[in-house]
Amino acid sequence: MLKKLKDFKIGTKFNLLLIIVFIISIVVSGTALSSVLQQRAQNEVADKALILIKTMNAVRKYTQDNVNPRLAPQLESEPVFLPETVPAFSATEVFENLRKNDEYKNFLYKEATLNPTNLRDKADSFETQIVERFRNNSKIQEIADFRDVPEGKVFYIARPLAIKQEKCLRCHSTPEQAPKSQLTTYGSNNGFGWKLNEIVAAQIISVPSEEVFNSAQKTWILIMGLLIAIFAVVVILINFLIKKTVIERIKRIEKIAQQVSTGDMEANFHDDNKDEIGGLAAAFNRMKYSLRIAMDMLNQQGQ
Known part of the structure; x- marks a missing residue:
């Protein structure tokens, strides 16, 4: 090969050198650019998820501090339970209203619970594994990763939800202590046996990432x-x-x-x-x- 290279003219040798430099430059710059764009796309998706989960936490806090104290006394007098008193219900309903916009129709929010009062919050097998990870390791305060779902690849953020206030146990300790309206609406088989400071659910928000990565x-x-x-x-x-x-x-x-x-x-x-x-x-x-x-x-x- 070297002997043949010696037989080439200067122009040919120089062109070969330029082509080699060209190929190396394209490969290196392409790899670096791909890494930067992928990281940027991941950050963009993560930022969307963080903004939404912070918004849902704001809804939960408003319900806990402002709505629940006003409506809680009515739980004994009303014939049916008032779900608006529950932070998880408010956050879920607000998010469902958000999903009516085409831009957010593929976004998902769920407070996946192992033993929920409302069965729509029941954790599936994947969500159950996340809750169990939080319960087995109290140092884990957030799990963020990508997963494949039928709709495509999504980025999710999960955070543990624990019972932090004694008053919350009134609806979740035993059926005897629960408001009658709650038992009338949801029955006495689900959502009981919770304990103070126990992690009972995982707050999970999923953001579709396929479009962002395709754009990248x-x-x-x-x-x-x-x-x-x-x-x-x-x-x-x-x-x-x-x-x-x-x-x-x-x-x-x-x-x-x-x-x-x-x-x-x-x-x-x-x-x-x-x-x-x-x-x-x-x-x-x-x-x-x-x-x-x-x-x-x-x-x-x-x-």
């Missing part, structure tokens, strides 16, 4: 296309400039050197440039003059 992929393809086009133009320009400023001048010197070697002493290595090739042409001219003087001296001695 399209951006990568567009930028890489532009980079390839720019690199190609640069390579062509460099190749043209090298051909005009180096290769053609060297070929001209080579042609004149061949003429001189066959006895044409009138041929001149003319090059006005002050660079290395110009210096080479001047050196050849001096060599030609020296050769002419030497030949003249030999001719005189022969006579």
